Amino acid sequence: MATIKIQLTKSLIGCKKDQIATAHSLGLRKIGNITEQPDNVQTQGKIAKISHLVTIVE
Numbered sequence: 001m002a003t004i005k006i007q008l009t010k011s012l013i014g015c016k017k018d019q020i021a022t023a024h025s026l027g028l029r030k031i032g033n034i035t036e037q038p039d040n041v042q043t044q045g046k047i048a049k050i051s052h053l054v055t056i057v058e
Contacts, residue, residue, distance in 0.1 A: 002039040005057040006047065008032065015053070022049050 008028040012020050026046055027035035034057055037043045047054060 003036050004039045005034055005036050007034045007055050007057050008053060009055050010053045019050050022046050
């Protein structure tokens with residue numbers, strides 16, 4: 001199965017609670033954290049929700 005690498009590039013301070021929970025569910029807690037997740041519909045939805053806070057690492 002394909003995977004996708006996600007990096008947290010902006011701070012979670014001042015974000016809504018649901019956005020913070022989404023970042024934590026992806027395994028992102030501090031700026032610069034990189035996590036590898038399966039590339040599926042659920043992960044794409046989470047990335048879309050916090051797209052302004054993360055970048056996709058190739």
